[in-house]
Amino acid sequence: MTIKVNLTFPPAKVTFPLMTQLVRNFGLEVNILHADVHLNKTGKLIVELTGEKENIDKALQYIEEQGITYHVFNGTLTWEEENCVHCGACTSVCPSRALTIDAPDYILAYDKEKCLICGLCVKACPMRILHVAQREPEA
Amino acid sequence: MPLKTIDEINEKISEGKAVVVTAEEMIDIVRDNGPKKAAKMVDVVTTGTFSPMCSSGAFINFGHSTPGIRMTRVWLNDVMAYAGIAAVDAYIGATELSESQGMAYGGAHVIQEFIEGKDIRLRAESYGTDCYPRKSITTTINKNNVNQAFMFNPRNCYQNYPAATNSTDKTIYTYMGTLLPQFGNVTYCTSGQLSPLLNDPEYRTIGIGTRVFFGGTQGYVAFQGTQHDPEQERMPNGTPVNLAGTLALIGDMKNMSVKYIRAAIYEKYGVTLFVGVGIPIPVLDEDMAIKTGVADKDIYTTIVDKSGQTSFSQRVSYQELRSGYVTIHGRKVPTAPLSSMKKAREIANELKTWIQKGEFLLAKPAELLPRHQQRLNRLEIRGD
Numbered sequence: 001m002t003i004k005v006n007l008t009f010p011p012a013k014v015t016f017p018l019m020t021q022l023v024r025n026f027g028l029e030v031n032i033l034h035a036d037v038h039l040n041k042t043g044k045l046i047v048e049l050t051g052e053k054e055n056i057d058k059a060l061q062y063i064e065e066q067g068i069t070y071h072v073f074n075g076t077l078t079w080e081e082e083n084c085v086h087c088g089a090c091t092s093v094c095p096s097r098a099l100t101i102d103a104p105d106y107i108l109a110y111d112k113e114k115c116l117i118c119g120l121c122v123k124a125c126p127m128r129i130l131h132v133a134q135r136e137p138e139a
Numbered sequence: 140m141p142l143k144t145i146d147e148i149n150e151k152i153s154e155g156k157a158v159v160v161t162a163e164e165m166i167d168i169v170r171d172n173g174p175k176k177a178a179k180m181v182d183v184v185t186t187g188t189f190s191p192m193c194s195s196g197a198f199i200n201f202g203h204s205t206p207g208i209r210m211t212r213v214w215l216n217d218v219m220a221y222a223g224i225a226a227v228d229a230y231i232g233a234t235e236l237s238e239s240q241g242m243a244y245g246g247a248h249v250i251q252e253f254i255e256g257k258d259i260r261l262r263a264e265s266y267g268t269d270c271y272p273r274k275s276i277t278t279t280i281n282k283n284n285v286n287q288a289f290m291f292n293p294r295n296c297y298q299n300y301p302a303a304t305n306s307t308d309k310t311i312y313t314y315m316g317t318l319l320p321q322f323g324n325v326t327y328c329t330s331g332q333l334s335p336l337l338n339d340p341e342y343r344t345i346g347i348g349t350r351v352f353f354g355g356t357q358g359y360v361a362f363q364g365t366q367h368d369p370e371q372e373r374m375p376n377g378t379p380v381n382l383a384g385t386l387a388l389i390g391d392m393k394n395m396s397v398k399y400i401r402a403a404i405y406e407k408y409g410v411t412l413f414v415g416v417g418i419p420i421p422v423l424d425e426d427m428a429i430k431t432g433v434a435d436k437d438i439y440t441t442i443v444d445k446s447g448q449t450s451f452s453q454r455v456s457y458q459e460l461r462s463g464y465v466t467i468h469g470r471k472v473p474t475a476p477l478s479s480m481k482k483a484r485e486i487a488n489e490l491k492t493w494i495q496k497g498e499f500l501l502a503k504p505a506e507l508l509p510r511h512q513q514r515l516n517r518l519e520i521r522g523d
Binding site: 036038041085086087088089091092093101102103105106107120123124126127128 | 189191308316317319321323324326401403404405406411413461463473474475476477478479480481482
């Protein structure tokens, strides 16, 4: 299975090599999607973790034990396309460039594969036409 | 002597012979033919913008009830409208917030629903007078049962607008959208090469009485807008590099369309109104061909720190902003527009069609906008 996780590192933990541990100890494949890490400041990583469910569960427990908080993105983003004015405000906060508005047409494009379901765009949209619907957790 | 006059262009429009192009099409025409030939080829250049414009609102006359009321306080769908004018007139401002829903609903939403033809709940209070004895009223209004309803926007179509960023460690929520920490993003808000006042930067053709595309119908420039500041620093091509000219616009709200007027909410900032405006620019001579041929690479604005914590300021072209990234302190920072280029193009094209069909004639302004005046005053803290 693959999950997308938001990790928040306290300032004292930003130098901790968490990704290496996840690969070595839990056999996970790690894909860093977004990173905002500075020395002695709270750091943020958004990562995609792929592996056996059992190993992912163990890894999440390990992450928590290290004092690093995590949030698993779990939902689907819906977009009322017919009500969109294509202003571009949502693209200004999208960390993974799932939402883009580029030349030549400047029409909003949404790439579901890149979307982290982080929900930042929901509040940034002045028309209030983006919504995150929560999915049932996988059994 | 101009090459042609507005009257001559109108004659051509009436005969269906006028050559009308959008400001984006004009860029290529001027580049390929030179301005002298372009001025002979093209009669009118259409512009467009669809942006949040807070300084917007509408006057509505509700009609008199029996017995009558001299309304002193008015609410439309729980949004307060200004009633300190005659008995049943009120002004609903776009940014006024709902007294029951807060930032989730405001004057802009009332305006949008009015244009959609929906019923709006009107509640009014009064102290009662001998001639207007009623002290309160609750009813519904819509665009078919009120008298006049005209939008009068004190400041629209800012000629240029500074782009925004955030130097602090925290996300800030502004009228320029959500600005991420440590120069995490840059937002900008004009249609650049398609923007009305950037295509007539010295106000040679736009003035009081200019007929414009306004929210899907024909409206007019009523006056210079509030905070009109023509003495702003300019590039050699005449375009300002920061806030400069503005327009006060007026038009019949009953004929507007929600395709071009939309309510909006900026997170933790408030409610505003997206307004669609298009202005036709007559190509009177070679100079106007040069002016309307302006492209994003020749138009600059200033990136500022919206947190107010630093005096950071960086000049940047719209071509750079539109590329998706700018470089700040040696780092690539993503950029995003807040003004819809897609809608701006729709407006410029719709206005072009109106003129080509002879449905829209150019109006000769009664007065041009002031090009020279004192810079803006600051509000000083006076007294205790």
